Amino acid sequence: MQQSNFRRWVTLAIISISGGVSFDLAYLRYIYQIPMAKFMGFSNVEIGLIMSTFGITAIILYAPSGIIADKFSHRKMMTSAMIATGILGFIMASYPPLWVMLAIQVAFAITTILMLWSVSIKAASLLGDHREQGKIMGWMEGLRGVGVMALAVFTMWIFSRFHPDNSNSLKTVILIYSGVYIALGILCWFFVTDGFTAREASAEEVAKPAFKLSDIIAVLKIPTTWYCSMIIFGVYTIYAILSYSTNYLTEIYGMSLVAASYMGIVINKIFRAMCGPLGGLITTYSRFKSPTRVIQFLALIGIITLVALLITNQNPQSVAVGIGLILLLGFTCYASRGLYFACPGEARTPTFVMGTTVGICSVIGFLPDVFVYPIVGHWQDTLPAAEAYKNMWLMGLGALCVVVVFTFLLSQKIRHQQPREHVESLQENGNA
Structure with missing residues (x-):
């Protein structure tokens, strides 16, 4: 029982950190707007367009993401979403032209919102009954924050090790994020279930249509x-x-x-x-x-x-x-x-x-x-x-x-x- 409870919290940590850091490349402007303009060759207006492309696509995909969470395996969706986001990061690290970046942002919205957002929340909520939802969701938000903060601090430290004019600085940051995404995707495969947890299903769940x-x-x-x-x-x-x-x-x-x-x-x-x-x-x-x-x-x-x-x-x-x-x-x-x-x-x-x-x-x-x-x-x-x-x-x-x-x-x-x-x-x- 103790081991099962330990695994439950490890699973929550993996789900939470994956859901938190998965957005960091889509929101790269928040920390690295000046390097994006300098090394990727985008104007501030173009960077704003890149951000709005993700935001508009995300709003459209939130509702369908819920259907995904109810119809498909959580393990398969989270694993494929994180690995796909990492692969998109590798393409982003090549400093592509604007039209490719816009396409990447649409793809980021598909992997992080459609495939991951509602799935991660539902997968976490299933780790406990209705009496534990406050504790689980509270820790989920906190663990998301810890993951985002730790990775942001680490990548900022790596970025600072380069010469200010070295274009490989931002590229290295993007590659680190991409590698972390793929590693988290692999962990999701081993820890996240298809949609049920060790707790026994209620009578309503057994009889659900x-x-x-x-x-x-x-x-x-x-x-x-x-x-x-x-x-x-x-x-x-x-x-x-x-x-x-x-x-x-x-x-x-x-x-x-x-x-x-x-x-x-x-x-x-x-x-x-x-x-x-x-x-x-x-x-x-x-x-x-x-x-x-x-x-x-x-x-x-x-x-x-x-x-x-x-x-x-x-x-x-x-x-x-x-x-x-x-x-x-x-x-x-x-x-x-x-x-x-x-x-x-x-x-x-x-x-x-x-x-x-x-x-x-x-x-x-x-x-x-x-x-x-x-x-x-x-x-x-x-x-x-x-x-x-x-x-x-x-x-x-x-x-x-x-x-x-x-x-x-x-x-x-x-x-x-x-x-x-x-x-x-x-x-x-x-x-x-």
Whole structure:
């Protein structure tokens, strides 16, 4: 039993790290935009086009990724996705022309979103029952963060060992990522199962019908799908807003760009690794015992924090206060990110449509990727800094109010809903 439990956590680590680092080459601009322009010969506009190509394709593929997770072997999908992503990296390391890079980004979206995203989340969720979802998803987010941070630090160190004008520096970074992807793909083959775990299937799972297209409509008819989607939507809006922390600290508090950039690393890398597991621990050991209620509690703390940011935004004096408030908001965001995909499991979503549910929730929940950045960018370009960031914090306040409302609705639904009733409702909707 102890060995089985050990293997379960090793499997979770492999799934989490694979799901986390798989996006790093698609998002290479986040760290290496200047080297990409210098060595690959792309303008900043072209690099932006490369990024938007991945983003648009990803939004289209989130929902189908859920169907993939419900219909195909998790082991085969994760293994092939990671190895294929590594092979694409080798092509990317040849510094191809723009049209090839655009094709690679579309292919990255297929391997990381269509083949891997919902599969990895469902595979992790199956490692425990509904009572363990908060702990599992919290650790999944934390392990993803650890993997991303460790590989980013290592590749940055390798990059720094080269002469600034040596084009092999970026190429080496890309090749390291590619090799790691292929190695993780091999580990997935040996550790990830086809879709079941050592825990015994419930009666509902044994009697589950085969997945069919009408299940998509059935999932959309379930209120908890929309509740979970809107919870993710609100939390992810805060996640997108926090990417402007560096700009905020430099423009409002006059912090140096270097110091503010270090704060950005703390918020976006270190906090991601730490806060996901903390959210799971809060769920497991606090009196809440519910990922949904923990997210609601964190959203209330976030609302108070945003009100404080709005007040200090008008009269910024202490940079320490500004940093403290942003770190507190970052904690609530990343702890919630580690829990929001536990909500469908807590709502007793049947496992045979869990992937579809995750896919639909991802499409709706990650829509802030489409509108937050252009809106905030417009405010930054057209308004005084104080007013632009006031509007940004107000947007975040509205998003957290959405989280509070829909966590309340989901909690009420969970409280009055029995697992069998949920399955019967799904089957009735599917047959309608």
